[in-house]
Amino acid sequence: MNVEIIKCLQDNYSYLLIDKKSKKACVIDPGEANPIINYIEKNQINLKYILNTHHHSDHIGGNLILKEKYNCQIIGFEGDKNRIPKIDILLKDNEIWKDDSFEAKIFHLPGHTLGHIAFYFYKEKKIFTGDTLFSLGCGRIFEGTYSQMFSSLNKIKELPLDTEIYCGHEYTLQNSKFCLKYDRENLNLKKKVIQAQDKQKKKIPTLPTSLYEEMQCNIFLRAKDLESFSKLRDLKDNF
Ligand code: ZN
């Protein structure tokens, strides 16, 4: 399975998962259709599925055009069935979703929204975390509680440390300012920020990141308890 990173809108990332043999593909969170269509046409792949982490328009904006054009199926959390238009396949927490080419475990991760999920491709050790976990940050809590978000992040922390993390936005450098302010002595963090700056200078994505690096550098994953996590989230909202 190849992962192509496709830039969408202002700072969103959409991901095309391509099975090299069959040329079948899934797209994660197409914020808009055109960049996806361009890639598909150039590379002659067969788009079968649209996987949505949550219902926000910067993640589903391309759904309907792509579905119409390629006759692919839209997949998302069962709880979002009324918020993701024309959804075809409804997923449950902890369910395994698979077909001949793809196999992922679904994690329900409420906090940013109540219906947020992540797709964990365990054979490849890749997780697509939408707006729940970012590199050096986490999503804003719009619909859930601090406690829900904290336990959602803890679920991700249980995965193997070499899991690759694909986030919904390019926020790494922006997030790094907050981490640096409240975690000044963290040398791993400083190293990661320099790497990220280097990548952004070359206009390449700072993603994927790894769970190992995020555990070392992401202040929200390093929060020891719900209380300190909540405090950090509040500080970040006003940062
Ligand atoms: Zn969102």
Ligand code: FE
């Ligand atoms: Fe978003």
